[in-house]
Amino acid sequence: MYIEGTAHVIGDAVDTDQILPGKYLHLDDKAEFGDHVLEGYDPELPDRIEAGDVIVAGENLGLGSSREAAPLALKYAGVGAVVAESFSRIFYRNCINVGLPLAEVEGVSSVVNDGDTVAIDLSAGTFTNLRDETTLPSGTLPPNLQSILEAGGLVAYRQQRQE
Amino acid sequence: MGQTIAQKIIASHATASTVDPGDLVDVTPDWILANDLSMYRGIERMDDLGYDRIANPEQAIVAFDHHVPSSDPTITTHMNEMRAWLDEQAVEHFYDSGQGILHNIVAEEGYALPGQLIIGSDSHTTTHGAFGMFSTGISHTDLGQALGTGELWLKVPETRKLVVTDELPAGTSAKDLGLAIMGELTASEAIYDAIEYYGPGIDALEMHERQTLTNFAVELGAQTGIIPADSVTESYLEGRARAPYETVEADPDAAYTTTHRIDGSAIEPLVAMPSAVDNIGTVVDNAGTAVDQVFVGTCNNARYEDIRAFTDVLGSDVVAKHTDLIVVPGSKAAAKRMNEEGITNRIMDAGGVVNAPGCGPCFGAHGGLLGEGDTCVGTMNRNFPGRMGPGEIYISSPETAAAAAIYGEITDPREVA
């Protein structure tokens, strides 16, 4: 799996309340989650994030509430992948379940500026900032989790297996 | 190499003899928990995943606690749809609005037992680790998968040991200890780990205090926080446990990655300052900060004993003129006992509001949201930006919350005569 896109850099400890505030959780049309993505972190981000962009975060991305709506908001906003120094546990599971590619890359927040084009090669386990070709290792997923992600999430994975 | 409690419990629920940190293991949990928010999405996901029926309806415990009472017609409709669905799926362990917060119910109704493995579609499912079990949070797709099959994969965590060497001094509470631990471990050091709590400072805690600590385990990033069961656990469970249970101990040569030591006797009243759970300061250093709202509630700190601790400090005082007091009991059992003992009347006479048992304003949707520039002192577990509206949150003990209510500013509860 290879993803390339424009980076939006966010800080450490961006929690799920900031990724999708609680007042939107009951929205029936889940696509609308995307309209409010990261609104609690920066109210201008929903307008700035475009399809295919990559979120580059610091430590402990997605801490807090277990809401799967948070990675869904990122997915519906068209985010191609999330990269972070580290992920909170439930958020990590949720990204795999909803099919949002993710990579844990130590040191990433100090080598990327807003607007850089970055590339993630999930199969090779590398992260590259294409601006200056800085490359860092990213962890790879266990094979069965990698298959769920490649299928586009657990629902798509199960459908494929039933076909 | 010996096994930690987390490893042993995962192994016993996966029918493996031993498991190692990092292994991905399919487990069969004793209970699968959900609330009104997560159940609604869980039903959608079950459907998406192709499961018509809950594999084992008796495995599920569902409580409506977040939107209590419903704050929005769409949500009311969702709740009605869920009630019909839960009926149709023959979910018997269902607690409708007003019974209390899911986690409080699971403990008070004797579901949570030593040696068990619980998964719950709510991050504070870690709370039940207070009963010497492995208990962890998941979200909606995982909930759909777990209900549809009765199983779920978990990654076996590494385990840290946390030792509290002494008992807490008078005038402090388990909440202060929990905040001290937050300051020590931060919100990111223990990501994915299990934490086992030991030492005289832990042994001396009652069950309601232990639940405050393990409720915080998720704020430490941990997969689970486990307090080994002992005589305190056993006496709480006497006449309450729904089934026989066996306690689980770590092997003497269990491999812990790290041991943290906290001197319990040095604990003082603390707060988590805006807007991070690990932004810890002393009440003394923050004294004088003006407070617009005091909130006593949540699965962290609104058991009967917690609210009682609050009114013990409040005494016969009234709430400061420009400060709002909102009390939301964690369960119906707590609310009834408050009524019987005159605690509800005391709070109302002091000028406070007592709302229906549930989550209240904790997750920022209704029931006491903060305005721009407002400052709240509350007994919750989270103070993230925007969590309860645009205002700022200081997390405190019930005692510190009471002192803030009386004076309208952050005040050392040990100074309240």
Ligand code: SF4
């Ligand atoms: S009280 Fe707050 S933290 Fe606890 S379950 Fe309810 S919303 Fe979550």
